[in-house]
Amino acid sequence: MLAYIIGIVLFALGICVSVALHEAGHMVTAKAFGMKVRRYFVGFGPTVFSWRRGETEYGLKWIPLGGFCDIAGMTALDEVTPDEAPRAMWRFKTWKRTVVMSAGSITHFILGFVVLYLMALTMGLPNPAAAAPTRPVLDSTSCARSAATKEQVQAQANTACPAGAPAPAAEAGLRAGDKVLAVGGKPVSTWDDMLAAVQATSGRTVFEVQRGAEQLWLVVDVPKVKRWTPSGTKEVGMIGASPKQLPLTVQYGPVSAIGATLGFTGSMFAETAQRLVQFPERIPAVVTAIFGGERDPNTPVSVVGASRLGGEAVEQGIWILFFLLLASLNFFIGVFNLLPLLPLDGGHIAVVWYERVRDWIRGLRGKAAGGPVDYTKLSGITMALVLVGGAVTLLTVTADIVNPIRLQ
Incomplete structure (x- = not known):
C-alpha cells in the first residue's frame, strides 16, 4: 500500500x-x-x-x-x-x-x-517487434508429453523432461535458432501457424528449415499426445520445441x-x-x-x-x-x-x-x-x-x- x-x-x-x-x-x-x-x-x-x-x-x-x-x-x-x-x-x-x-x-x-x-x-x-506475431524460430528443444490441465502445462514449463521421454525435434536434428519455413509442405510464417500445423499432423513429417545460410529438410516423427488447450483437452501432435522470444525492451x-x-x-x-x-x-x-x-x-x-x-x-x-x-x-x-x-x-x-x-x-x-x-x-x-x-x-x-x- x-x-x-x-x-x-x-x-x-x-x-x-x-x-x-x-x-x-x-x-x-x-x-x-x-x-x-x-x-x-x-x-x-x-x-x-x-x-x-x-x-x-x-x-x-x-x-x-x-x-x-x-x-x-x-x-x-x-x-x-x-x-x-x-x-x-x-x-x-x-x-x-x-x-x-x-x-x-x-x-x-x-x-x-x-x-x-x-x-x-x-x-x-x-x-515494437515484440508485439508482432512470434516468428517460427526455435529457442530450445524439449520433450513431448501429455498434460491434461492448464496447471500441468504451466508446471511442465518449469521442470526437466523425465528420462526416456520422446524429444522429436531434437532427435530429428532441429536446433535452437532454426527457422521453420514449412511443415509437411505447408508454409508457415508465425509460431502460431507452425503450432497449428504440428498439432494437426502425426508420424513422419518433413520440416523445411532455415539454418543460417542453409536450407534443410528434416524428417520429424511427430507423436500424438493429450494436451490441454483453451478449448479443452485434445489429442494433438507435438515435437517438443519452444519459440525464441524477442526482448520486451531495448536499451x-x-x-x-x-x-x-x-x-x-x-x-x-x-x-x-x-x-x-x-x-x-x-x-x-x-x-x-x-x-x-x-x-x-x-x-x-x-x-x-x-x-x-x-x-x-x-x-x-x-x-x-x-x-x-x-x-x-x-x-x-x-x-x-x-x-x-x-x-x-x-x-x-x-x-x-x-x-x-x-x-x-x-x-x-x-x-x-x-x-x-x-x-x-x-x-x-x-x-x-x-x-x-x-x-x-x-x-x-x-x-x-x-x-x-x-x-x-
Whole structure:
C-alpha cells in the first residue's frame, strides 16, 4: 500500500511539474520577445509566498495544481496600464504571438521526449517487434508429453523432461535458432501457424528449415499426445520445441537513443491523435462505467485515473509503465491544448491567424487592417466549451474514483 501511495504522489507531482513548466514556456518566450510578464505562479488559490524580480512577480500558491503566467494584453480587451500598452501581447507580430502561445505545448513535447530518451538510456524502450506475431524460430528443444490441465502445462514449463521421454525435434536434428519455413509442405510464417500445423499432423513429417545460410529438410516423427488447450483437452501432435522470444525492451546508447526516441515519439503522437479522434464516442462508456458497467480500458481517464495507474505501476515494480504513462500524458496535454478551441491556447492561435489572413485579404482589396478580434462575440462559444470540458472532466474523475481502470 505504501508503494501505491508513493506512486500516486510521484505521478501527481510529475503532472504538476509538467503544467508548471508549461506556463514557464509561455513566460520565457514572452520575455524573450519583450512582452510584459506581470506574474508567474505555481499553483492556485491563496499565496504561500512570492517575490518580485524586475517587473515580474514570482510565487507559490497553496493548491499545487499547475500554475499560471499573466502576460499583459493577451487580447485587446485586457486592461493594461499606460506603460504596459506598448508591450501588450496583442500588438506583437503574428508569428511571435504564435510562438508564445504554443510554447506551453512545445514544453510538454520536450518533456515527453526527455522522459523517453532517459528511458532509452537506462531501462530501455518497448520493443515494437515484440508485439508482432512470434516468428517460427526455435529457442530450445524439449520433450513431448501429455498434460491434461492448464496447471500441468504451466508446471511442465518449469521442470526437466523425465528420462526416456520422446524429444522429436531434437532427435530429428532441429536446433535452437532454426527457422521453420514449412511443415509437411505447408508454409508457415508465425509460431502460431507452425503450432497449428504440428498439432494437426502425426508420424513422419518433413520440416523445411532455415539454418543460417542453409536450407534443410528434416524428417520429424511427430507423436500424438493429450494436451490441454483453451478449448479443452485434445489429442494433438507435438515435437517438443519452444519459440525464441524477442526482448520486451531495448536499451540504447547516447547517440542511437536519439533516433529510437524520435521513432517511438512519432508512434505515441499517432496514438494520441487516434485517441483524440475517438474521444467523443468513448464518453458514453464512461457514463456506463459510473453506473456499474464494466470499465473499458480504452475509455478516457482523468489526472486522478492516470495517477492511480501510476501508483499501481510503482506498487508492482513496473517503472517502465510509470514513465510511459507520464510521457504519454505530456503528449496528450500538449496536443489537446493546441486544438483550435477557446479558451485553449490553440483557440487563441486560431484567432491570431484569423486576424492575419483576414487582414491579408483586406489588403488585397485595398482596405485597412480590421483590428483585433472582439472576444466578447466569442464569449458564448467559449462558455459552452468550458461547460462541456468541465462536464467531461467531472465524468472522468467520477469514473476514476468509483470504477477505475486497473492494471491486469
